[in-house]
Amino acid sequence: MELLGLGISMICLFVGFGLLIGILFGFFGMGGSFLVTPALLVVGYPAPVAVGSGLAFVFGTSVIGALRHRDHGQVSYTLAAVMILGMTFGIEVGTRVVFLLADLGSADAVISVAYVGLLGVVGLSVLRDARTGGTDASTGRVASRVHAIMLPPMVALPGGATVSAWVILVVGSAIGILSGCLGVGGGFLLLPVMVYGFGIPTAIAAGTSILQISVSGAFGTFVYAQSNAVNIPVVAALLCGSALGARIGVSATQLVNEADIKGCFAVMLLSGGVATASKQVSIVYGVELLETVSTVLIFGTAVLVSGAIVRTSIAALRKIESVGHP
Template sequence: MSVALLAMFVGFGAVIGVLFGFFGMGGSFLVTPALLVMGYPTRVAVGSGLAFVFGTSVIGALRHRSLGQVDYKLAALMTLSVTAGIEVGKNSVLALEALGLADAVVSVAYVGLLGVVGAFVVYDSWVSGSGDESDDADDADDEKADGLFTGIHLPPMVSLTGGPTVSVWVIFAVGLVVGVLAGFLGVGGGFLLMPAMMYGFGVPAAVAVGTDILQITVSGGVGSFLYAQSGGVDLSIVVPLLAGSALGARLGSAATKLVDEDGIKGYFGLMLLGGAVAVGLRQVGTATGIDFLNTASFVLIVGSALFVSGAIALQSVRAMRTRDGGAAVSTR
């Protein structure tokens, strides 16, 4: 591996580390498509993405555990179902790879999944930032707090941190679906599990983040181990990414104390949409033989990550200046 490529992986890992520390998500939804855009085989892109997820999640899980933001019952149930789903997803990738269809199918699935989730996050950010305090908005918030699946009463039921009671079968079903997607696309499932816990189960946001990261640590480790057995993990990619993310994650975690997370959710949604467009451009470029589209795809996916991490850093600096300015005024 050249020095330039090594430096690029370290820098990219640092950017994703900032996003992970701030949003509590592993970042493989950027790593895997980026590796696909760079021309790595699908198996290597997916397996290395899962290995990166495992490494970035360990530190985050320990930090949230110390803050008491982990629901161990929910994490255990989700881990069992997600792990089963990952095996199904991995076998699907290997079967498609044997047919020569893996790259196309995974890319199309990425476009659809990132596009839908990104659009939802942007919409949710827009609604949250509208400042509508009408009775209808309050009713919608109450409904969302209850959870979409809390009305399903299929014993046994389990009480989760924050008050909601959810059927064990519902938790298993959601975890299985997320696991299949995680194993198929090479993602830790963070950007899927968090909405599922918050909107589906009614779990508080802080607990959803901590529980999500703990589950990702386990599923990411299992997923990367399964792919490593079939030669799908490239340590020359994973190690420099992890080296960069170790620093970036600290910066991102510090930023959560300075920045209003609701004010930047829209940027995160736009980043997901950028990833969807990037993978779509690459697929079209590969099918048509237009090299420019492949280049534009890579620039877009890296640019999306740089844009959002830069926005986090900028708002952190502004918050620090505002805080320091207020402190100076109060001392006069």
């Protein structure tokens, strides 16, 4: 039995995976696109469809968050407008690169290798952050160097600093190319760039980042949809699950210390990189066992980390209840 071209088992798989991604999104504040695209590659979707559907998922998850931050006044519209210009250009370039690689028959391999590197770098960074408690003495130095670049026009930022519009455009273009090539929203790069590179408050950086992701995700989805490279039923199933999961994740932030779970999250990112590599090796050498390993890794670690968040939240609730009812 099929619904909108998807079997019931696949719909349940994507809804369930969306639920897990939603929990992670609500808890860690990351959209999860960096797991959705490799998961679609592991399942067997072509690279352009995996990237386009990942961008569509990014757009769907970020809109609600952008509206929430707008209500709290946590958006710098000037910075967002300049950054969006750069990201739009970058996404167009990245999209053309993907379809060029697809025509050459190497898109799956190149994007898979890129994801292995990306997930490895981000995973190791999160792991280091978890072990050091997120402290970094050099944070202020980067922002000072960026502020020293005085190429007009200058853009006034929240907090009193000014940054050259050209710097913002270059950064936006680079992240846009990454987004267009890999189907990621770029939030895991935008947020640290704004906080550590531009020196704006974290809350405003988060709100501005999500607004940019909403606009760039919409543009990227439109570009890929023109080539029929967005699987709407898959995206819909993922969004249905993530809508519920995000509520669970947000609630968990009130009960669980993020540092207690961050190490598990890093392991999940690294596992995603290994899963993507295993899938590609299985295709090249025809080793079916590695294909099974890749599927178990990318879905299994998401289950384990999301389960750890839920389990720890339940334990915290029970502790609170026991204190309140001696």
